[in-house]
Amino acid sequence: MGNVVGADSLRWYRPTLEARTPGPALLWLHGGGFFRGTPVQPEAHDVARVLADQGITVVTAAYRLAPFPGTGRLRWGRAERERFRLPLADVVAAARAASEESPDGIVLGGASAGACLAAAATLHALDDGEPPVGAVFAYGFFHATHSRTGDPAHRSRGHRRITHAPWALDVANRNHAGTRQALAHRYAFPGGHDLTGFPPTLVVNAERDTMRASGDRFAAELADAGTDVERHVLPGSAHAFLNRPGLPAFTAGTGLIAEWVRRRPSGG
Numbered sequence: 001m002g003n004v005v006g007a008d009s010l011r012w013y014r015p016t017l018e019a020r021t022p023g024p025a026l027l028w029l030h031g032g033g034f035f036r037g038t039p040v041q042p043e044a045h046d047v048a049r050v051l052a053d054q055g056i057t058v059v060t061a062a063y064r065l066a067p068f069p070g071t072g073r074l075r076w077g078r079a080e081r082e083r084f085r086l087p088l089a090d091v092v093a094a095a096r097a098a099s100e101e102s103p104d105g106i107v108l109g110g111a112s113a114g115a116c117l118a119a120a121a122t123l124h125a126l127d128d129g130e131p132p133v134g135a136v137f138a139y140g141f142f143h144a145t146h147s148r149t150g151d152p153a154h155r156s157r158g159h160r161r162i163t164h165a166p167w168a169l170d171v172a173n174r175n176h177a178g179t180r181q182a183l184a185h186r187y188a189f190p191g192g193h194d195l196t197g198f199p200p201t202l203v204v205n206a207e208r209d210t211m212r213a214s215g216d217r218f219a220a221e222l223a224d225a226g227t228d229v230e231r232h233v234l235p236g237s238a239h240a241f242l243n244r245p246g247l248p249a250f251t252a253g254t255g256l257i258a259e260w261v262r263r264r265p266s267g268g
Contacts, residue, residue, distance in 0.1 A: 021055035031112025061094035083178030115140025142191035
C-alpha cells in the first residue's frame with residue numbers, strides 16, 4: 001500500500017484575488033469505497049475547481065487505498081491488521097500540512113468514503129487538541145454496518161442496487177477496517193461513538209442512496225452531541241452526484257458547500 005502520501009500529494013485550488021472569500025481552506029477528499037478513486041476524478045478535481053471559482057480555497061489530497069475487496073492478503077503487523085490507520089494517517093498528515101498554509105484554519109470534508117475519512121480525521125484532530133473549524137460531508141457513510149431496515153424509497157437504484165446493496169457495502173467496510181474487531185474503532189467508523197466537541201458540520205445527502213441511512217443517522221448523532229448541524233437532502237439525486245458535473249445536483253451541492261464555508265469565521 002506504499003508510503004504515506006497525504007502530505008506530499010496536496011493539490012491547491014486558489015481563487016483569484018477578486019473572487020477570494022476570507023476564511024478557512026477546505027481539505028476535500030474523494031470517495032471510492034476506500035479501494036479506488038484519485039484526486040483527479042471529478043468528485044475531487046471538478047468540485048475543487050468550481051468551489052475555487054466561488055471564492056473558496058480548496059486543497060485535495062491522495063490517501064492510501066485498500067486492495068480490491070477479497071484480493072488483499074493482510075500481514076501480521078498492527079498497521080496491516082488495522083488497515084484503516086493507513087489512509088487515516090495520510091489524511092491527518094494532509095490536514096496538518098494544509099493548516100500550516102491556511103492562517104484561518106481548515107474545514108475537513110469529503111464525499112462518500114472520503115466523508116468517513118474526514119470524520120475520522122476530525123475525531124483525531126479533536127483528540128490532538130487541534131480541531132478544524134468545520135466539517136462538510138456529502139453522501140457519506142459513517143457506521144461499520146449498513147442498515148437493512150431503511151426506507152425502501154431511499155435505496156439506490158439501477159446497477160447500484162447490486163453494488164450498493166448493504167451486504168456489498170459491508171464487505172467494503174470490512175476491507176477498509178482490516179479485521180472484524182477493527183470495525184468497532186472510532187477512527188475506522190465514527191458513527192455510534194462519542195462525538196462531543198465536533199465542530200459545526202454541513203451534511204448533504206442524496207435522496208435515493210442506500211448510504212443515506214448512515215448519513216441521516218450520523219447527522220442526528222452529531223446534533224445529539226451538541227454539534228451545530230446543517231443538513232440537506234437533494235431531491236431526485238443519487239449517490240456520487242458530485243462525480244458528474246453535468247447534473248443539477250452537482251451545481252446545487254457545490255453551491256451549498258461554498259455558501260456554508262463562506263460563513264465560517266475568518267481566523268477561527
